[in-house]
Amino acid sequence: MxxxxxxxxxxxxxxxxxxxxxxxxxxxxxxxxxxxxxxxxxxxxxxxxxxxxxxxxxxxxxxxxxxxxxxxxxxxxxxxxxxxxxxxxxxxxxxxxxxxxxxxxxxxxxxxxxxxxxxxxxxxxxxxxxxxxxxxxxxxxxxxxxxxxxxxxxxxxxxxxxxxxxxxxxxxxxxxxxxxxxxxxxxxxxxxxxxxxxxxxxxRRPLPYQATHLADFAALVKQSFAMKRKTLRNNLKGWLDDADYAACDIDPSLRAEALAVADFVTLANHYTQKQKDT
CATH class of the missing domain: 3.40.50.150 (Vaccinia Virus protein VP39)
Structure with a gap:
């Protein structure tokens, strides 16, 4: 070992x-x-x-x-x-x-x-x-x-x-x-x-929270922590806007470290759906 x-x-x-x-x-x-x-x-x-x-x-x-x-x-x-x-x-x-x-x-x-x-x-x-x-x-x-x-x-x-x-x-x-x-x-x-x-x-079997698109989830999590001292609004600029955060019931002025895993799944799934709709 x-x-x-x-x-x-x-x-x-x-x-x-x-x-x-x-x-x-x-x-x-x-x-x-x-x-x-x-x-x-x-x-x-x-x-x-x-x-x-x-x-x-x-x-x-x-x-x-x-x-x-x-x-x-x-x-x-x-x-x-x-x-x-x-x-x-x-x-x-x-x-x-x-x-x-x-x-x-x-x-x-x-x-x-x-x-x-x-x-x-x-x-x-x-x-x-x-x-x-x-x-x-x-x-x-x-x-x-x-x-x-x-x-x-x-x-x-x-x-x-x-x-x-x-x-x-x-x-x-x-x-x-x-x-x-x-x-x-x-x-x-x-x-x-x-x-x-x-x-x-x-x-975990089964997963308690299911990301719709794993690549989107992984990318959004990575970007959320890109600069740890910055807020979600700043780190995810161009990804999500204030209306998106409101739809997810998540405060964009928070830093990523304040969110639970389930919150990241919610944001990522919203982002995936947003991409499909545009």
Missing amino acids: SRANTHGKPSYSASGHQHKKQFGQNFLNNDGIIRQIVNAIHPQPDQHLVEIGPGEAALTTPLVQQVKRLDIIEIDRDLHQPLRNKLGHYPAFALHQADALSFDYAQLVTDNQPLRLVGNLPYNISSPLIFHLLNYLDSIADMHFMLQKEVVERLTATPGHKAFGRLSVMVQYYCEAELLFIVGPQHFDPPPKVDSAIVRLTP
């Missing part, structure tokens, strides 16, 4: 593997924290798990012994043989050399069984990777990730909180997001400069 390396000089794990900055490698090394993560995931014998970035298999080892199948996505070829040597004898083990940011997760689904994703995601790819994974939610039962604490706070933020933004809205439209616990830097080798946290993302 790896983590972003924020140090400039090369560093090595206890086994001699050089941590690679471009892959964001800091390895979890605390058995108590690993047990806590496994308990949070609560893997079952008939389940299909996918681990992104196993590193030196700190989390992989207890998981592969408990589930029917564990697919591992690892971009660093230097870790492949050590992983095969350590875990290749387990029937559940399957290793994929791939970039998690472009991997097709739907291809892993067998017997229509949803995937459970886990991983200690590098800081530098966490947000784009989560956006990528939102495309595969039909194939996913849940996700347990270790991320930079600040990112988890953004994922779980509520309207009116300073951390509430585009990532909050897009993820919470699709998923329930829950911060489980915080992990300090001393539990990694080498230690990063910030705290980490475990988040659980559970796809």
Whole structure:
């Protein structure tokens, strides 16, 4: 289980593997924290798990012994043989050399069984990777990730909180997001400069609010937060006018961070209908 390396000089794990900055490698090394993560995931014998970035298999080892199948996505070829040597004898083990940011997760689904994703995601790819994974939610039962604490706070933020933004809205439209616990830097080798946290993302089925046109919804949310200190009226100038806000019963003098996810769906659906009518 790896983590972003924020140090400039090369560093090595206890086994001699050089941590690679471009892959964001800091390895979890605390058995108590690993047990806590496994308990949070609560893997079952008939389940299909996918681990992104196993590193030196700190989390992989207890998981592969408990589930029917564990697919591992690892971009660093230097870790492949050590992983095969350590875990290749387990029937559940399957290793994929791939970039998690472009991997097709739907291809892993067998017997229509949803995937459970886990991983200690590098800081530098966490947000784009989560956006990528939102495309595969039909194939996913849940996700347990270790991320930079600040990112988890953004994922779980509520309207009116300073951390509430585009990532909050897009993820919470699709998923329930829950911060489980915080992990300090001393539990990694080498230690990063910030705290980490475990988040659980559970796809909403069915969606409580349905955007008519997902591309319009995503674009409107992005534009609403284009300049966080500006109001909706300013950020969405050319998109919606005061009559549109009145029809949606939403105050255009508010900043985007004050709106609930349902409000963004209402605005986006109104915008989509407006485009059809013109």
